[in-house]
Amino acid sequence: PQKTSFHRSQTLGYKNGFAFFRLPTVGIGGERLYVNQLSQAELDELSNQRPLLTYGLAKQAPPSDFIPAHVAFDKKILKFDAYFQEDVPLPAEEHYWIRQVGIYYYLEDDSMTIIEPVVKKSGLLQGKLLRRHRVPKNDQGEHYHWKDLNRGMNITMYGRTYRIVDCDPFTQGFLESQGIELNPPEEMPLDPYTELRRTPTRKYITPSDFDQLKQFLMYDKQVLCFYAMWDDSNNMFGENRPYIIHYYLADDTVEVREVYKKNDGRDPFPVLIRRQRLPKTLVDNKNNFPSCVLETSDQEVLEWYTAKDFAVGKSTTLLGRTFFIYDCDEFTRNFYRDKFGITDFQPVEIKKKPPEEVPLVIPPYNGFGTLEDSLQNCFSLFPKPPRKDVIKMLENDHKVLRYQVALESPNPEDRKRRFIVSYFLSDDMISIYEPPERNSGIIGGKYLRKTRVAKPGSTTDNATYYEPSDFTIGSTIEVFGHRFIITDADEYVLNYMESNAERFPAATLQSLRDHFHPRQVVKETANSDIPMLGTSKQELDELIVQVQEELKLHKYLNNKNIWEAFLQCDTDGSGILDKAKFLAICDSLSVPTSAVLVTKLIDLCSCGEDKINYHDFLRAFPC
Numbered sequence: 001p002q003k004t005s006f007h008r009s010q011t012l013g014y015k016n017g018f019a020f021f022r023l024p025t026v027g028i029g030g031e032r033l034y035v036n037q038l039s040q041a042e043l044d045e046l047s048n049q050r051p052l053l054t055y056g057l058a059k060q061a062p063p064s065d066f067i068p069a070h071v072a073f074d075k076k077i078l079k080f081d082a083y084f085q086e087d088v089p090l091p092a093e094e095h096y097w098i099r100q101v102g103i104y105y106y107l108e109d110d111s112m113t114i115i116e117p118v119v120k121k122s123g124l125l126q127g128k129l130l131r132r133h134r135v136p137k138n139d140q141g142e143h144y145h146w147k148d149l150n151r152g153m154n155i156t157m158y159g160r161t162y163r164i165v166d167c168d169p170f171t172q173g174f175l176e177s178q179g180i181e182l183n184p185p186e187e188m189p190l191d192p193y194t195e196l197r198r199t200p201t202r203k204y205i206t207p208s209d210f211d212q213l214k215q216f217l218m219y220d221k222q223v224l225c226f227y228a229m230w231d232d233s234n235n236m237f238g239e240n241r242p243y244i245i246h247y248y249l250a251d252d253t254v255e256v257r258e259v260y261k262k263n264d265g266r267d268p269f270p271v272l273i274r275r276q277r278l279p280k281t282l283v284d285n286k287n288n289f290p291s292c293v294l295e296t297s298d299q300e301v302l303e304w305y306t307a308k309d310f311a312v313g314k315s316t317t318l319l320g321r322t323f324f325i326y327d328c329d330e331f332t333r334n335f336y337r338d339k340f341g342i343t344d345f346q347p348v349e350i351k352k353k354p355p356e357e358v359p360l361v362i363p364p365y366n367g368f369g370t371l372e373d374s375l376q377n378c379f380s381l382f383p384k385p386p387r388k389d390v391i392k393m394l395e396n397d398h399k400v401l402r403y404q405v406a407l408e409s410p411n412p413e414d415r416k417r418r419f420i421v422s423y424f425l426s427d428d429m430i431s432i433y434e435p436p437e438r439n440s441g442i443i444g445g446k447y448l449r450k451t452r453v454a455k456p457g458s459t460t461d462n463a464t465y466y467e468p469s470d471f472t473i474g475s476t477i478e479v480f481g482h483r484f485i486i487t488d489a490d491e492y493v494l495n496y497m498e499s500n501a502e503r504f505p506a507a508t509l510q511s512l513r514d515h516f517h518p519r520q521v522v523k524e525t526a527n528s529d530i531p532m533l534g535t536s537k538q539e540l541d542e543l544i545v546q547v548q549e550e551l552k553l554h555k556y557l558n559n560k561n562i563w564e565a566f567l568q569c570d571t572d573g574s575g576i577l578d579k580a581k582f583l584a585i586c587d588s589l590s591v592p593t594s595a596v597l598v599t600k601l602i603d604l605c606s607c608g609e610d611k612i613n614y615h616d617f618l619r620a621f622p623c
Helices: 040-048 169-177 192-198 212-219 330-339 371-378 390-395 491-499 506-527 537-551 559-569 579-588 596-604 614-618
Strands: 012-015 018-021 077-087 096-106 111-116 127-133 153-157 160-167 223-231 240-248 253-258 271-276 279-282 301-304 315-318 321-328 400-407 418-424 429-434 445-451 476-479 482-489 576-578 611-613
Touching (some): 096 160, 223 330, 418 482, 559 614, 576 579, 596 614, 611 614
Antiparallel strands (some): 223 240, 400 418, 429 445, 476 482
C-alpha cells in the first residue's frame, strides 16, 4: 500500500530508422529484477535446442517476442462492398436510390470509415460519408469489431443500414485464417433510375423529301474548316498569305477568314469574304446583266459551290482569287470519309519561296572617318563600332615608337622643318608633332592627329597601312600627300625591335643598328675609364675648370647660343662633328680658339684627325 510509483521500463525503440525490442532493465516502479536477463541470441539458442533425454519435468520454451497491434496490423485494411437504400419522395420517375459504398476496417486501431465513389453530375454529396473512428455498436459502450462483419448481413451505423454483399481477397483470406466462416457473396443491385437513363431512347423517323429545314436541323453548327494559301507573289509587294475557309453545312455558305499574325504590318481585318453563297458557274449573259448593280440570284447562276468542290491538295477559285487548300481539320476529314468515302487527306507541305539575294554593293569611301568605321554603315541601319583587338591593346599599351623626320619639299623654308612621328603599337595609329622653333616664322604643335595612315597605292577594297617594319632610317613615307624622310629614331625603337626581332625584317633592324652604332661608341668612350690621348679623365676635368675660369673674362659669350648652335648642326645626334665645321661654328660665335687652354681642350676632344666630340667641349660652357 505504500507504493506510489508504477512506471514501467521502456522496451521499444528505434535504431538507424528500424524498430527493435530490448529487455527491461528494471521492474515496475523501478524495482530491482531478481530474474536473470538473457540476450536474444541465448534465448534463440535455448528455444531451438531439443534435448534427447529429459530428466524430470520438461522445460517450457521461452515465450515469443511481444509485437504490438499497431506494428503487426500496420497498413492492413479490411474492405467490404456494401450499399444502402435512400428514399426519394418528390420525383415520379424514381422512388429510391441505390447508393454503393465501401466499408474500410483498420486492423491497427479497430477504426472504420465509409467512402462512396464520386459519380459526375449526380447532384449528391459523395465521397467520405463516415470519418475514420471507432464506430459504436450499441448503447452499452461496445464498438464494432472485425468479428462482427461478414458477407450477406446488414449492419446499422448511426441510423443508416448498410447491406454487405462482398469483400476483397485480402479480407476473405484474413477472416478465414481467423476461423470465421464467410457467407456466400451477393450481387450488387443497380439503381433503377440510372439503368432507365442508360436505355436508348426511342427514335421517331418521319419520311420526308430534302428541304432546307431538314438540312438546317441536321447540319446546324457543323462547319467544314479548310486551311488554304493565296499566292500573290506575282504582283508587286505580293506574298503567300494564309487563309481559313469555312463551309457551313446548314445553308451551303462559304466564309474566308484571314490568319492574323503579330507584327505582320497589316490591319486586323479578319474576314476577307463574308459568309454567303458563292457561285461556281454563271449564265453567259454579259450583254444584258449589269453585275455591278444587281446581286446574283438562282437565275444567273448555273451551279453553286458545294462541299464536294473542296478537297485537300486542290485549288479553288473564289470571287476571282485562287486558293490552294493544303490541309483541313479532323471534323472535315470524318465528314468526307463518311459522306463521300474519301480517305486520302495527306496535308501538303507549303514551301516558301526563298527571297532573292540582293548583292551587297559597297559605295566608294567618301573620306569621312576611318575606312572600317564608315564600312559599318553599309552593313546595318544602326551601325556598331568595329571590333578591336583587345589583347593587342592590353599587351602594347603605352608602347610608342618615335621617329624624327624631315619634310621633303621644293621650298627651302620647309626643308629645315623637323617633325616627330609617333607610332602607337596598341592600335597601329600614327601622329605627327612639330616642335616649335623660335624665330622660324612657323607655328609648331600638332601636325597630324592620331589616325591610321594608308600606304600610297592602296585602295579601299584592299587597304594596307604603315607598319613598324616600314620605318627605316633614310626611307620616305607619304602621309596624305606629304612626303617625309626618316632621319632619326629613339633608342627605344632599337631596343623594342631587338627584343622582337622575329616580327621585323632584318633590313629594318640593321638600318637602326647602323644608325645607332656611332652613338654607342661615343657613350662607351665617355663612360670608360681609359685615358683619352694620353690624358686621364681627371686631367680633362681640371682642364675644363681652367677653361671656364679663363672664359669668364670674355663676358660677351652666350653659352645658350653655343649649345643651340652645336645641337642644331648635329643632325644625326651622334655627338661628333667635322673639325672644319666645328671651328667654323666657334668662329661664328666668337669663341677664342686661339687661346692656349681652349686649343688644348679641342685637342683632347678630338676622336681622330677630322672628328671632334663636342659634348666634352660644351662642358666648358655651362648653361
